[in-house]
Amino acid sequence: MKGKYDFFDYEKCSSCGICLERCNYLHFTHEESVEEIKKLIAGEKTRILDDCIYCSACNAFCPDDCHPYELILNRAYESGRKNGIPLKAKWVMPLPYPPQNFRSALVPSMPQDEKALINKWEAQSYDLAHEEMMYAGCNLLALPYLANSKVFEDLPIFGRWDLCCGEMFYRGGVFDIVQQQADKLTEYFASSEIKRLVFMCPAGYRMFKEVLPGQFGAKFNFEPVFVAHWILDRMNSGKLKVERQLDISATVQDSCHARIMDPSEEMEPWREILGRIGVKIVEMEPQWGRWLLLWHGCGGQTVFWIEGRTHKCFKGAERGKGNRGIGASNLLCWLLSDCRNGWLSILPRPTNAACHGISQICHWRVF
Numbered sequence: 298m299k300g301k302y303d304f305f306d307y308e309k310c311s312s313c314g315i316c317l318e319r320c321n322y323l324h325f326t327h328e329e330s331v332e333e334i335k336k337l338i339a340g341e342k343t344r345i346l347d348d349c350i351y352c353s354a355c356n357a358f359c360p361d362d363c364h365p366y367e368l369i370l371n372r373a374y375e376s377g378r379k380n381g382i383p384l385k386a387k388w389v390m391p392l393p394y395p396p397q398n399f400r401s402a403l404v405p406s407m408p409q410d411e412k413a414l415i416n417k418w419e420a421q422s423y424d425l426a427h428e429e430m431m432y433a434g435c436n437l438l439a440l441p442y443l444a445n446s447k448v449f450e451d452l453p454i455f456g457r458w459d460l461c462c463g464e465m466f467y468r469g470g471v472f473d474i475v476q477q478q479a480d481k482l483t484e485y486f487a488s489s490e491i492k493r494l495v496f497m498c499p500a501g502y503r504m505f506k507e508v509l510p511g512q513f514g515a516k517f518n519f520e521p522v523f524v525a526h527w528i529l530d531r532m533n534s535g536k537l538k539v540e541r542q543l544d545i546s547a548t549v550q551d552s553c554h555a556r557i558m559d560p561s562e563e564m565e566p567w568r569e570i571l572g573r574i575g576v577k578i579v580e581m582e583p584q585w586g587r588w589l590l591l592w593h594g595c596g597g598q599t600v601f602w603i604e605g606r607t608h609k610c611f612k613g614a615e616r617g618k619g620n621r622g623i624g625a626s627n628l629l630c631w632l633l634s635d636c637r638n639g640w641l642s643i644l645p646r647p648t649n650a651a652c653h654g655i656s657q658i659c660h661w662r663v664f
């Protein structure tokens with residue numbers, strides 16, 4: 298019988314193994330892939346949970362849309378309930394607040410004006426009487442300067458650590474906390490006047506648009522809007538005018554979430570903006586199509602609280618090295634803190650080439 302959080306399509310799955318065979322991290326042969334997916338489906342011990350970095354690409358690999366990623370998450374959930382979660386997982390958990398985790402630990406060393414942004418956004422979280430607002434989740438709270446641009450000067454921003462979208466927990470299969478956040482956010486937004494809620498973080502956008510309502514029963518009265526669409530709308534309406542062309546080349550790292558959403562949701566609007574502001578995009582070598590390349594995202598970090606491992610996250614970074622020398626002068630990341638910092642750890646020094654795409658668009662006097 299299917300469990301509450303079991304979103305895998307058992308009936309459609311033919312155990313063909315394609316999802317695992319194409320995975321960039323498991324290194325399974327075809328035979329191993331078939332064998333391991335069968336074990337996963339049967340709930341038996343499998344090597345998948347040991348080596349998976351929770352990047353979600355297997356969902357895109359499955360030709361029958363069976364959602365093998367959700368099956369993996371569900372088995373991680375079962376394992377966590379049975380065996381518990383390692384204490385060191387607290388380092389990546391944004392809740393309960395105030396914690397000491399890898400994002401909130403940045404706050405004490407922030408300059409006063411950056412801390413002031415967080416305080417302003419927290420105060421704004423008690424006043425949701427605006428039709429259009431921006432949500433600051435944990436990634437934006439960790440890097441507040443990203444939204445400190447005249448591009449967003451008439452968009453009220455709010456955020457608090459406890460209004461977490463639950464993404465880190467979702468990726469670890471800690472579904473009880475995701476459910477808790479889905480319920481909390483439903484209640485929090487119930488009386489708000491927001492009609493369009495803008496998301497800077499691609500992970501938060503997918504959580505609010507697909508995961509929380511679709512899998513955890515959250516109900517929101519607003520339309521989630523990804524920030525790239527919001528910027529494009531303003532460019533199209535003439536509210537944002539391009540004042541100067543950048544005339545640079547860049548390659549783009551898409552977030553894990555962008556890769557499993559429709560390309561028109563996150564990947565294409567960013568590229569359109571970049572093209573309009575004079576950035577020549579050089580796509581990374583497409584091993585399986587450009588948008589299925591796998592990097593260092595926080596899925597790698599998630600895994601160490603499940604399996605007590607720390608090294609998996611570096612596999613993606615190692616693979617990223619293979620894309621040096623493609624001729625781009627800049628590398629743009631779209632997930633906020635994790636991916637950019639991952640790239641900075643592997644690029645040759647000195648470098649200023651890895652940056653968040655939003656800083657290219659909103660902080661380089663483009664508009």
Ligand code: SF4
Pocket residue numbers: 309310311312313314315316317334358359360361362363364365
């Ligand atoms: S989930 Fe999809 S790709 Fe994986 S074994 Fe089943 S049908 Fe094949």
Ligand code: SF4
Pocket residue numbers: 317320321322323348349350351352353354355356366369
């Ligand atoms: S989530 Fe990523 S690492 Fe895990 S099995 Fe799927 S493709 Fe492989």
